[in-house]
Amino acid sequence: MRIDIISAVPSLLEGPFSHSILKRAQDKGLAEIVVHDLREFAINKHGQIDDYAYGAGAGMVLMVEPIDKCIQKLKSEREYAEIIYMTPDGDTFNQRTANQLSLGGDLMILCGHYKGIDHRIRETHITKEISIGDFVLSGGELGAAVVADAVIRLIPGVLNDETSALSDSFQDDLLAPPVYSRPAEYNGMKVPDILMSGHDAKIEEWRFEQSLERTKTLRPDLYKKFTKSHQK
Template sequence: MRIDILTLFPEMFSGVLQTSILGKAAEKGIVQYKVTNFRDYSESKHGTVDDTPYGGGGGMVLKPEPLFRAVEDIAQGTKPRIILMCPQGRPYRQAIAEELAREEHLIFICGHYEGYDERIREHLITDEISIGDYVLTGGELAAMVVIDSVVRLQPGALGNETSAVTDSFSTGLLEYPHYTRPAEFRGWKVPEILLSGHHANIERWRLKESLRRTLQRRPELLEQLELTKEMSELLAEIRREQEENGQ
């Protein structure tokens, strides 16, 4: 996978892209990053990339010319997904991460100032993505979030290939609780079933605890999920247990 990032602050990405999973994925040749300052594509001798909005109002608006030139130079006749990080975009979900992870080339546009010339939205980008209903200083942090979630899905990026499959949201559920040694710590014990060695029972327990955690913390996710017979039975068990415990 190739990932290009267009930003006015390329130095923000140096540590992130060289560290942990993102850095190791690049070292293994799984992904190639390139960070470009799109100010370099300005025709102004001062490197101007923004201007005041037509019709008046506060703030500055990113001009279309530098971004169009940058994308066209980077794409070189290919058809990458061109992603605008923007609070007006579609809310980011794990399903979108999985969709983007299947692409060969992604270009992220990280804006600043008041906004973008509308022609960028209409004629340049393929996707607008928002990581939440709040406003950041720029699109860099949001792009880092999306890039991290996409790269970790690449084959070979994680040391344990089952990790991405069982992560929260990958199955539509929140992930089950995890435990490690010691089996008892300050009087708190690991559930006996995890020590039993009975893999079928462990998997059933994990599914039940995923359902329990989702029901408690993000019940709306269950409404979007197509429940299997086993999941429906486990949910019924959980609700009975809650009633018995007065919850």
């Protein structure tokens, strides 16, 4: 999978893709992340990519021309399953969306900045609008990094344990159960005996019960969704 990210401040994305799982995915050739500096498509020698909004109001708006030229160039080079705009008024990102995007092919992600982007871009190029929560950030870069991380880790071969992603929270509308590691006892705190029993079936049953209880307590909205889907 290739993910092209368009940003007015590309330096904000230097860290997230240079470490850990995302770096290994790129080193293995399983994913490619390319960040494009929107100022390379500026309308003048001064690097201008934003201007005041028509109708007055506070804040600058990313102009239509630089974004259009950048998107058109990328679209001329390859096809994209989705062209995503990171925006507070988009659909809230969740695991189901991550699963869908991981199966769909190459992605392009446009990061908003300042007061947003010229709406004509949203009308002509954007196929999917995503928000990572009901809050406002300075730009879409951190949101784009979140989406890229959530999607790429689902690509077969990225994680060392192929089943790891399938047992993550939200994959089945349940939170993950508690996890423990060595030592078996620390300062009087013990790992549950069932996890050291070697009885795989009983361990899985315990984990499922723990997931149910944690979800019911911490995320009753998810628990309701889970029970409803399993009543069909």
